[in-house]
Amino acid sequence: METQYTSTRNSNVHINTKEAIVKGFSDDNGLFVLPHLSDHKINLGSIMKQDYQGMAAIILQKLLPDFSATEIKQCLHDAYDHSFDTKKITPLVQVDNFHVLELFHGPTSAFKDVGLQLLPQLMKHALKPEQRVMILAATSGDTGTAALAGFKNTKQMGITVFYPHGGVSPIQQQQMLTTKGNNTNVASIKGNFDDAQTNVKKIFNNQNVKKQIGKHVSLSSANSINIGRLIPQIVYYFSAYQQLIQSHQIQIGDQINFTVPTGNFGDILAGYYAKKLGLPIKKLVIACNANNVLADFFHDGVYNRNRKFYKTVAPSMDIQVSSNFERLLYYKSGENAEYVKQLMDDLSTNGQYRVSKDVLNRIKQDFSCGFSDDRAIEDSIKTVYQKYHYLMDPHTAAGYQVMRKIQKQDSKTPMILLSTASPYKFVSAVSDAILGHHDQSVIQTTKNIYNTTKVKIPNNLTDIWDLPIAKSPVIEPNAMSSFVVQKVSEVFSNDQN
Ligand SMILES: *Cc1c(COP(=O)(O)O)cnc(C)c1O
Numbered sequence: 001m002e003t004q005y006t007s008t009r010n011s012n013v014h015i016n017t018k019e020a021i022v023k024g025f026s027d028d029n030g031l032f033v034l035p036h037l038s039d040h041k042i043n044l045g046s047i048m049k050q051d052y053q054g055m056a057a058i059i060l061q062k063l064l065p066d067f068s069a070t071e072i073k074q075c076l077h078d079a080y081d082h083s084f085d086t087k088k089i090t091p092l093v094q095v096d097n098f099h100v101l102e103l104f105h106g107p108t109s110a111f112k113d114v115g116l117q118l119l120p121q122l123m124k125h126a127l128k129p130e131q132r133v134m135i136l137a138a139t140s141g142d143t144g145t146a147a148l149a150g151f152k153n154t155k156q157m158g159i160t161v162f163y164p165h166g167g168v169s170p171i172q173q174q175q176m177l178t179t180k181g182n183n184t185n186v187a188s189i190k191g192n193f194d195d196a197q198t199n200v201k202k203i204f205n206n207q208n209v210k211k212q213i214g215k216h217v218s219l220s221s222a223n224s225i226n227i228g229r230l231i232p233q234i235v236y237y238f239s240a241y242q243q244l245i246q247s248h249q250i251q252i253g254d255q256i257n258f259t260v261p262t263g264n265f266g267d268i269l270a271g272y273y274a275k276k277l278g279l280p281i282k283k284l285v286i287a288c289n290a291n292n293v294l295a296d297f298f299h300d301g302v303y304n305r306n307r308k309f310y311k312t313v314a315p316s317m318d319i320q321v322s323s324n325f326e327r328l329l330y331y332k333s334g335e336n337a338e339y340v341k342q343l344m345d346d347l348s349t350n351g352q353y354r355v356s357k358d359v360l361n362r363i364k365q366d367f368s369c370g371f372s373d374d375r376a377i378e379d380s381i382k383t384v385y386q387k388y389h390y391l392m393d394p395h396t397a398a399g400y401q402v403m404r405k406i407q408k409q410d411s412k413t414p415m416i417l418l419s420t421a422s423p424y425k426f427v428s429a430v431s432d433a434i435l436g437h438h439d440q441s442v443i444q445t446t447k448n449i450y451n452t453t454k455v456k457i458p459n460n461l462t463d464i465w466d467l468p469i470a471k472s473p474v475i476e477p478n479a480m481s482s483f484v485v486q487k488v489s490e491v492f493s494n495d496q497n
Contacts, residue, residue: 003040003065005032005227008330009341017064018126021119021228022133024221030341031225031323033330034063037276044252044278048242052089053080055242056235059277063231067125075121079232083107083117083149085458090114090236092243095390098403098415099249101240101258104393108175109422109458110316111267112146114236115229120151122228123220127156132217132492135159136203136484138196141172142316142421144186145179147222152181158491159222160185160484162196165474169315170442171425171461178467185487186472189480199480209481213488224266225323233270237279240416249414256414259285259403261395262294263317265324267418272328272366282413285368285406287399289314292371294322301360303343304352313374313429314394316420321347329355332362370402381423381433391455393421394429424449424461 005020007013009030015023020032034040040062047058053076060072067075080089084105093100106113127133135157137147144161151159161176165188168176176186189196203209204219213219224230237258244250258281260268268284275281288295290310297303305320312318326340333339333355346353355363372380380400384390392400396419403417423430427445431438435452439445443465450457475483 003034005034007031007337008033008326009337009344011335011337017066017227021064021122021126021226022131022218022220024223024226028341029344030337031327032227033327035335037273037331041278044280047238048245048252052087052235052239053077055238056080056232059234059238060231062277063227063234064122067122071125075118075125078121079118083113088239088243090239092240092247092416093390094247095384095388097411098407098417099240099244100390100392100396100417100419101236102419103236104419104422104425104458106146107149107460108142108145109425109461110142110146111418111420112142112224113149115224115232115266116143116146116150116222118150118232119222119226119228120154120157123157124154130216131156133157133220134213134217134484134488134491135220135222136200137161137222138193138200139163139168140193140315140318141168143222143224144168145172145175148176148179148181148184148186151222152179152184154183158183158185158487160187160487162186162200162480163188164192164196165190167192169426171427171464174464174469175460177469177472178464180468180470183491185483185491186470187480187483188472188474189477190474191477195477196480199477203481203484206481209485212485217488217492219484223323224264230266230270230273230324233267234273234277237271237274237281241279244414244416253280254414255280255282256416257281257283257285257406257410258416258418259287259399259406260418261314261317261399261420262286262288263319263322265294265322265328267420268367269324269327272331275366276331281366283368283406283410284366285370285399285402287402288369288371289317289377289398290371290373291318291320293320294325295369295371298364298367298369301355301357302352303347303355305347306351312394313377313426314398316395317398328363329359332359368406370405372398372401376401378429378433381430385434385453389453391423391430391434391449391453392419393423393426395420395426397433422458422461423455424457
């Protein structure tokens with residue numbers, strides 16, 4: 001069976017899984033994909049007998065065949081044995097006639113931990129002894145935080161995170177500046193998230209930088225387009241299904257639905273992969289916030305990024321180009337790389353593309369889509385807390401009304417809502433929703449929420465306020481490349497690294 005990856009934009013590309021993980025994305029700017037995904041079906045009966053890491057081992061073995069069984073076991077152990085606050089990793093909680101899959105039990109209390117705890121471990125086993133990698137990440141909050149936690153103190157690797165000065169939440173900033181490792185670097189830039197992102201992309205292609213860092217050091221990305229981050233996320237869809245079987249809500253083979261708060265389309269794409277591998281999923285429901293590019297796409301097949309950008313109470317979903325959507329287009333166009341390349345060229349020259357009726361219809365067979373604006377998000381947090389005593393963060397809440405609409409059309413199929421962050425990561429919006437106001441101080445707001453709800457505060461979010469804060473410079477966007485060169489030389493001058 002063919003297990004070489006190719007590029008969404010060029011079918012002549014063939015790459016093995018270890019190289020694909022180290023590289024991140026293809027030279028043609030396409031994403032790495034595995035052709036004929038449904039040829040790799042997983043036996044549902046046997047995977048359902050495993051614990052979380054056992055399920056993960058089966059999935060990784062299928063999709064990352066260049067790793068030995070021993071390597072995979074070691075990676076899973078290092079990623080998940082100690083850093084999550086529950087053995088279930090992603091526990092399922094029943095609320096009314098739906099279930100919430102809590103993806104926020106990792107070290108930074110956001111779902112990105114599931115992928116970013118494992119990616120560095122996979123990368124470690126993919127690197128040759130002489131190779132060194134500096135990970136670059138531009139972040140609006142959660143990615144940088146989770147990436148720092150995942151990569152800190154890993155051998156042969158370093159990480160440099162750029163965030164917009166004044167552009168992340170106080171909690172996220174505190175988390176980043178208190179993550180201390182011998183290989184971690186953080187700088188804020190005078191500019192917004194797009195400036196940070198654009199300049200990181202430029203650094204990847206900067207020949208001058210490549211010359212200065214030397215041929216043994218490569219630059220890579222911890223963005224959700226890396227298959228080493230995407231594949232670990234397939235596991236929790238299987239785990240959710242297993243937990244429904246264990247609580248006698250379904251029998252093996254029954255279909256279920258998922259609603260997923262969506263930004264870059266990584267989380268929900270992993271659900272589509274799970275379906276292709278044989279998990280009985282009926283519909284995957286995409287939930288956006290006011291930045292509803294995808295909801296519009298579902299109406300007419302036009303993806304148009306030329307639109308107003310909203311800063312919402314669910315900032316990790318404030319995205320206009322959902323990078324991983326490109327992979328769905330690849331599969332839904334019949335793995336037609338030429339077609340995908342044309343669409344992506346249209347997007348970069350005109351800011352929009354239109355897919356054929358066929359492609360749109362095929363997407364609609366597996367997916368539905370809706371959105372919640374800030375008002376709907378706060379209403380949902382309040383309603384669900386008052387009616388069911390369950391506290392949602394604003395990202396999770398963006399899925400609530402979208403999910404309810406689907407449940408009205410289909411009340412029989414069990415529904416799981418993915419919860420992507422702890423409510424204590426976004427305390428102002430949560431406090432506004434349930435208490436009608438929030439305090440200037442984050443610590444006080446956190447206490448107020450706790451005193452009212454008695455929902456436990458994750459340890460990592462209380463600990464950060466007592467830790468020493470690392471120095472982090474504020475730099476101009478055009479100084480980012482020299483910052484990277486300097487950090488490469490500092491991190492890798494040490495023999496240990
Ligand atoms: C990143 C993130 C999302 C969006 O996930 P994608 O995989 O980018 O679609 C949603 N909620 C939170 C809290 C996040 O950090």
